Amino acid sequence: xxxxxxxxxxxxxxxxxxxxxxxxxxxxxxxxxxxxxxxxxxxxxxxxxxxxxxxxxxxxxxxxxxxxxxxxxxxxxxxxxxxxxxxxxxxxxxxxxxxxxxxxxxxxxxxxxxxxxxxxxxxxxxxxxxxxxxxxxxxxxxxxxxxxxxxxxxxxxxxxxxxxxxxxxxxxxxxxxxxxxxxxxxxxxxxxxxxxxxxxxxxxxxxxxxxxxxxxxxxxxxxxxxxxxxxxxxxxxxxxxxxxxxxxxxxxxxxxxxxxxxxxxxxxxxxxxxxxxxxxxxxxxxxxxxxxxxxxxxxxxxxxxxxxxxxxxxxxxxxxxxxxxxxxxxxxxxxxxxxxxxxxxxxxxxxxxxxxxxxxxxxxxxxxx
Amino acid sequence: xxxxxxxxxxxxxxxxxxxxxxxxxxxxxxxxxxxxxxxxxxxxxxxxxxxxxxxxxxxxxxxxxxxxxxxxxxxxxxxxxxxxxxxxxxxxxxxxxxxxxxxxxxxxxxxxxxxxxxxxxxxxxxxxxxxxxxxxxxxxxxxxxxxxxxxxxxxxxxxxxxxxxxxxxxxxxxxxxxxxxxxxxxxxxxxxxxxxxxxxxxxxxxxxxxxxxxxxxxxxxxxxxxxxxxxxxxxxxxxxxxxxxxxxxxxxxxxxxxxxxxxxxxxxxxxxxxxxxxxxxxxxxxxxxxxxxxxxxxxxxxxxxxxxxxxxxxxxxxxxxxxxxxxxxxxxxxxxxxxxxxxxxxxxxxxxxxxxxxxxxxxxxxxxx
Numbered sequence: 260x261x262x263x264x265x266x267x268x269x270x271x272x273x274x275x276x277x278x279x280x281x282x283x284x285x286x287x288x289x290x291x292x293x294x295x296x297x298x299x300x301x302x303x304x305x306x307x308x309x310x311x312x313x314x315x316x317x318x319x320x321x322x323x324x325x326x327x328x329x330x331x332x333x334x335x336x337x338x339x340x341x342x343x344x345x346x347x348x349x350x351x352x353x354x355x356x357x358x359x360x361x362x363x364x365x366x367x368x369x370x371x372x373x374x375x376x377x378x379x380x381x382x383x384x385x386x387x388x389x390x391x392x393x394x395x396x397x398x399x400x401x402x403x404x405x406x407x408x409x410x411x412x413x414x415x416x417x418x419x420x421x422x423x424x425x426x427x428x429x430x431x432x433x434x435x436x437x438x439x440x441x442x443x444x445x446x447x448x449x450x451x452x453x454x455x456x457x458x459x460x461x462x463x464x465x466x467x468x469x470x471x472x473x474x475x476x477x478x479x480x481x482x483x484x485x486x487x488x489x490x491x492x493x494x495x496x497x498x499x500x501x502x503x504x505x506x507x508x509x510x511x512x513x514x515x516x517x518x519x520x521x522x523x524x525x526x527x528x529x530x531x532x533x534x535x536x537x538x539x540x541x542x543x544x545x546x547x548x549x550x551x552x553x554x555x556x557x558x559x560x561x562x563x564x565x566x567x568x569x570x571x572x573x574x575x576x577x578x579x580x581x582x583x584x585x586x587x588x589x590x591x592x593x594x595x596x597x598x599x600x601x602x603x604x605x606x607x608x609x610x611x612x613x614x615x616x617x618x619x620x621x622x623x624x625x626x627x628x
Numbered sequence: 629x630x631x632x633x634x635x636x637x638x639x640x641x642x643x644x645x646x647x648x649x650x651x652x653x654x655x656x657x658x659x660x661x662x663x664x665x666x667x668x669x670x671x672x673x674x675x676x677x678x679x680x681x682x683x684x685x686x687x688x689x690x691x692x693x694x695x696x697x698x699x700x701x702x703x704x705x706x707x708x709x710x711x712x713x714x715x716x717x718x719x720x721x722x723x724x725x726x727x728x729x730x731x732x733x734x735x736x737x738x739x740x741x742x743x744x745x746x747x748x749x750x751x752x753x754x755x756x757x758x759x760x761x762x763x764x765x766x767x768x769x770x771x772x773x774x775x776x777x778x779x780x781x782x783x784x785x786x787x788x789x790x791x792x793x794x795x796x797x798x799x800x801x802x803x804x805x806x807x808x809x810x811x812x813x814x815x816x817x818x819x820x821x822x823x824x825x826x827x828x829x830x831x832x833x834x835x836x837x838x839x840x841x842x843x844x845x846x847x848x849x850x851x852x853x854x855x856x857x858x859x860x861x862x863x864x865x866x867x868x869x870x871x872x873x874x875x876x877x878x879x880x881x882x883x884x885x886x887x888x889x890x891x892x893x894x895x896x897x898x899x900x901x902x903x904x905x906x907x908x909x910x911x912x913x914x915x916x917x918x919x920x921x922x923x924x925x926x927x928x929x930x931x932x933x934x935x936x937x938x939x940x941x942x943x944x945x946x947x948x949x950x951x952x953x954x955x956x957x958x959x960x961x962x963x964x965x966x967x968x969x970x971x972x973x974x975x976x977x978x979x980x981x982x983x984x985x986x987x988x989x990x991x992x993x994x995x996x997x
Binding site for chain 2: 281283285286288290293296297298300301302303304305307309310311312313314315316318319320322323324325326327328330332335336337338339340341342343344345
């Protein structure tokens with residue numbers, strides 16, 4: 260076994276999920292994630308936790324959904340009971356075909372998702388962590404050879420998370436103390452209020468309220484957005500390639516938009532509901548183990564020297580206790596990414612925090628460059 | 629997809645498990661049983677039942693068990709809750725290595741099994757069915773090519789179960805009406821009492837209290853066994869090849885035994901406890917879709933023109949209601965098979981029921997041949 264598979268399992272079980280003796284663990288395994296599942300089972304056993312292994316297959320899910328009449332039962336007892344009695348849920352993505360769900364009608368997917376709201380809530384109450392085992396299908400999606408993709412994925416996953424968490428704590432401190440953020444680059448000059456918000460240091464561990472491995476971003480929930488922003492990182496949204504999105508905000512809402520490719524996807528998102536016109540997230544990517552875009556949000560939005568903004572739903576974790584219901588509400592949460600590695604700066608309360616990808620606590624930083 | 633995979637799924641869901649709308653179904657999938665799992669998911673969806681898919685991997689189980697300190701928690705809540713809320717459990721065997729558990733110490737396996745007694749009881753309370761997807765590993769175990777093994781497995785599984793059930797009902801009627809069974813062949817003249825017993829028509833359906841697919845046997849629980857019996861079908865018992873077992877019974881208990889190969893395995897079994905010296909099962913194999921031995925008890929004991937006897941534990945289902953506790957008790961249940969296709973006969977209360985493989989209701993039967 261590639262020793263990185265065992266290291267991945269160790270990071271997942273120990274750093275990310277903090278599995279402890281007696282924990283009831285559900286391990287969701289993708290069809291091609293078997294190898295990592297074996298390594299994770301070993302770590303779960305070592306810790307004296309209790310393991311149930313579930314099979315998470317796009318083909319199985321598709322066959323079931325397409326054959327069903329669409330009137331899905333609400334929160335089936337057996338799955339709800341499993342989830343309500345779980346302490347930790349580890350989900351290892353790694354299918355054989357990233358497009359497996361492409362012919363399941365969106366309304367069927369939505370009906371199924373809606374019928375499982377109680378299960379999803381029980382799941383969110385666990386110490387859940389999502390990761391991926393680098394598979395050939397994911398390599399293909401990233402337009403890489405299998406070996407190249409494994410290098411890429413493990414560079415992103417096998418970080419020194421403790422020191423990255425310390426590094427990100429600096430960014431969190433700046434955001435927590437600040438009131439207004441400004442991003443400036445080509446076709447971009449955007450200001451947002453972050454007054455009374457709590458930034459999350461997303462250090463790939465439930466101990467940091469962070470549930471993805473890899474992670475490596477600091478995010479908050481902006482408001483009162485004004486100005487324009489240009490997203491130069493191409494992305495697949497709802498199965499469509501979307502390129503060079505440009506948004507204009509007034510009074511916190513999108514008033515104009517354009518895209519070089521599949522502009523209508525952006526229009527559809529904005530039309531979802533009122534919340535879809537507002538930003539739900541501002542994220543600062545700080546994982547420098549990720550050095551290229553692979554059309555996977557799990558990796559792309561964490562990339563060092565990038566900033567992402569999401570239209571739609573905000574996370575309650577960005578609000579002070581008791582104020583979680585002030586989070587922007589929407590049925591969607593769509594991330595878009597802009598490269599800030601050069602000719603750009605990020606200001607908080609009028610002071611430059613990052614210029615051309617370099618933070619002010621790093622060597623080579625020049626506020627006025 | 630091989631159309632037989634879909635037929636297998638249909639038999640499993642409709643004939644065997646009788647899955648109905650709203651049933652909570654747990655589908656246990658072996659690592660190489662993916663294809664059948666997809667077909668089963670479709671049938672479960674068609675019926676409007678609720679699906680949870682579990683992953684049943686020898687490698688995952690081994691890694692967990694070997695890493696654990698051996699002090700397994702009793703009936704972990706999450707798995708127990710899943711099972712207690714399940715109506716149907718479909719287990720599709722089909723691993724990649726039939727010997728995967730070979731280096732897990734028996735005491736670890738026993739400790740794990742003991743710690744899951746409540747889960748097992750909840751499982752037994754469901755409409756559970758076990759089957760196998762023909763995999764390369766199973767083909768290897770059967771000493772067949774993959775294609776040959778698939779032919780073999782589907783011949784056994786894709787029967788006209790309804791008409792086989794009718795056929796087996798005749799055998800059940802004979803046993804239910806009878807008091808004494810006698811088997812005569814080379815080195816064999818064995819009599820057993822079946823007074824006050826209920827024969828089970830094991831027609832591969834929960835509707836017949838039958839939980840294996842394939843099945844195709846009628847079985848009961850014998851007592852007061854006298855005489856000798858010779859098992860000419862080779863078998864792997866506890867990982868050892870056992871050949872030509874000969875047992876002598878007096879007053880219902882084994883008083884002498886021999887085997888041409890690995891005789892000590894039989895000695896070890898007999899030494900387990902008092903119940904291990906008595907018979908727990910007499911089974912009449914009636915599935916003529918199974919035409920050769922493949923060293924898999926799921927198939928071998930159902931083969932047409934064979935009879936099997938098990939040392940050890942009897943099934944409560946062979947006793948009238950309220951008398952289930954009269955079933956022979958033992959920690960073991962070890963099946964052994966004898967070929968009755970020629971030079972042999974089976975008598976019930978002094979009347980020949982089967983001679984040289986032909987039952988008395990079949991063409992060509994001659995009681996006195």
